Structure formats: structure tokens, C-alpha cells
Amino acid sequence: MAIMLDVTSANPATMFASILIFLIIIGFVISMHEAAHAFAANRLGDPTARLLGRMSLNPASHIDPIGTILLPLILLIMHAPVFGWAKPTPINPFNFQYPRRDTAIVAFAGPASNFLLAIFLSLIFRLAPVTIASSFLLNFIVINLILGIFNLIPIPPLDGFKILVGVLPKEAAAQVSLLESYGPILLLVVLLLLLPILSPIIFLVLNLLLGILTGVTI
Numbered sequence: 001m002a003i004m005l006d007v008t009s010a011n012p013a014t015m016f017a018s019i020l021i022f023l024i025i026i027g028f029v030i031s032m033h034e035a036a037h038a039f040a041a042n043r044l045g046d047p048t049a050r051l052l053g054r055m056s057l058n059p060a061s062h063i064d065p066i067g068t069i070l071l072p073l074i075l076l077i078m079h080a081p082v083f084g085w086a087k088p089t090p091i092n093p094f095n096f097q098y099p100r101r102d103t104a105i106v107a108f109a110g111p112a113s114n115f116l117l118a119i120f121l122s123l124i125f126r127l128a129p130v131t132i133a134s135s136f137l138l139n140f141i142v143i144n145l146i147l148g149i150f151n152l153i154p155i156p157p158l159d160g161f162k163i164l165v166g167v168l169p170k171e172a173a174a175q176v177s178l179l180e181s182y183g184p185i186l187l188l189v190v191l192l193l194l195l196p197i198l199s200p201i202i203f204l205v206l207n208l209l210l211g212i213l214t215g216v217t218i
Contacts, residue, residue: 019073025140026072027059029114029147030086034062036113037089037106044102046095054089062086088157100173104166107159114148122213142218145209149202155190156183 035057038049053061063069067085089110096102118141125137154160156179165173179186190198207217 021136021139022073022076023069025143026068027063028057029117029140029143030068031057031059031062032113032117033110033147033151034086034089036109037091040106040109041089041091041102044096044105046092046102046106048092048095049089052090062089100166100170104163107162107166110159111148111151114144114151118144118148118209118213125214138214138216141214142206142210145206145213146202149205149209153190153198155186156180157187 035055038055041048042050042055049055056062059068064085064087091103091106093099093103121137121141121144125134125141128134128137151158152160152163154164161180161183165177168176203218211217
């Protein structure tokens with residue numbers, strides 16, 4: 001079964017409906033991701049994000065016009081793996097009892113929320129009768145998995161980089177952390193130069209997880 005978001009349809013109504021469905025899904029998924037960061041940080045002793053209203057599923061609290069809307073739409077039209085970002089969830093590591101470890105836990109909470117939501121939706125997908133809603137559920141699951149996978153890549157400013165810094169020995173973590181100031185440049189290099197290489201790997205992992213969870217691939 002393929003993703004049923006037809007943004008290249010000649011039918012304007014179909015194209016509009018597909019884009020609207022996509023924006024609803026991506027808005028909720030990214031809101032869940034960022035709210036999970038805020039929730040984990042608050043549980044570990046840092047209320048910064050909560051006090052700024054970021055522990056919320058309201059997309060307006062998290063949306064970045066480029067990373068949440070424009071880039072995912074372009075990737076969707078190009079039939080590339082869909083990923084994006086929201087406004088970074090602010091944290092103050094000095095509020096944590098164990099700053100490096102707890103920062104890594106907060107970073108992992110984002111992708112973990114995507115995977116947990118994908119698992120929950122997969123149960124509904126398997127148990128519910130096949131209807132037009134099945135395509136919507138499958139799109140929801142796929143986007144959650146792609147965002148979860150992509151954000152685990154250990155390149156700044158992605159969550160995977162913060163997780164890597166948290167699990168490395170202290171000396172190695174200090175050296176690797178120097179790359180964080182080059183985060184936007186490194187991410188741009190990935191997007192422009194390495195995406196053709198990473199896309200097959202992301203799709204391979206995606207189909208492996210999708211097959212396990214739903215019994216179908218794309």
C-alpha cells in the first residue's frame with residue numbers, strides 16, 4: 001500500500017484535500033514531538049519550556065513556517081522522505097541533576113513520542129476494517145516513523161546529536177560538542193548533498209518498521 005497523499009493530482013480538489021490532510025498530520029506530529037521534549041524536561045526538573053507554553057499539543061506553539069510547512073511540502077511533492085522541524089524547545093540544562101544525561105533523555109523523548117504514536121496507530125490500523133480512513137492512518141504512521149528516524153541521525157541540531165553527546169565519555173562528548181555551533185551548516189550539507197544517499201537507508205528502515213507494525217510497506 002502506498003502513501004495516499006496525491007499532491008500531484010490534476011484534480012484541484014484532490015490536491016487541496018491531500019495538502020490539507022498532510023498539514024493536519026505534520027502539525028500534530030511535530031507538536032507531539034516538541035511537547036514530549038517539554039514534558040520530559042519538566043519531569044527532570046527544568047520547567048523552562050512549560051513556563052513558555054511549549055508543553056502543549058497546540059501546533060501554534062511549535063510551528064516554524066519553513067521547517068514545519070514549506071520544507072515538508074516540498075519533500076512530499078518530490079516524493080522524498082518527509083521530515084521537518086519546529087521551533088526548538090527551550091531547555092536549561094543547569095536545572096537538571098545530571099545535565100548531560102538528562103539532556104539526552106529530553107532529546108530522545110521527541111523521537112520516542114513519534115514511535116509510540118506510530119505503534120498506537122498501527123494497532124488501530126490492524127484492528128479496524130479497511131476503509132478510506134485506513135489510508136489516513138497509514139499516512140499518520142509513516143510520517144511519525146520518518147520523523148522519528150530522521151531525528152535520530154547524530155548530526156546537530158537533530159536530537160540524535162544530543163543523544164550521542166549524552167552517551168559518549170565526557171572527554172569525547174566535549175570534543176563532539178564543538179560541532180554544535182556548525183549545526184545549521186552540517187544539516188544543510190546533509191539536505192543538499194547527502195539526502196540522495198540517506199534516502200534509501202531511511203526508506204529501508206522505514207519499510208522494516210512499517211512492515212513489522214502494519215504488515216504493509218510503501
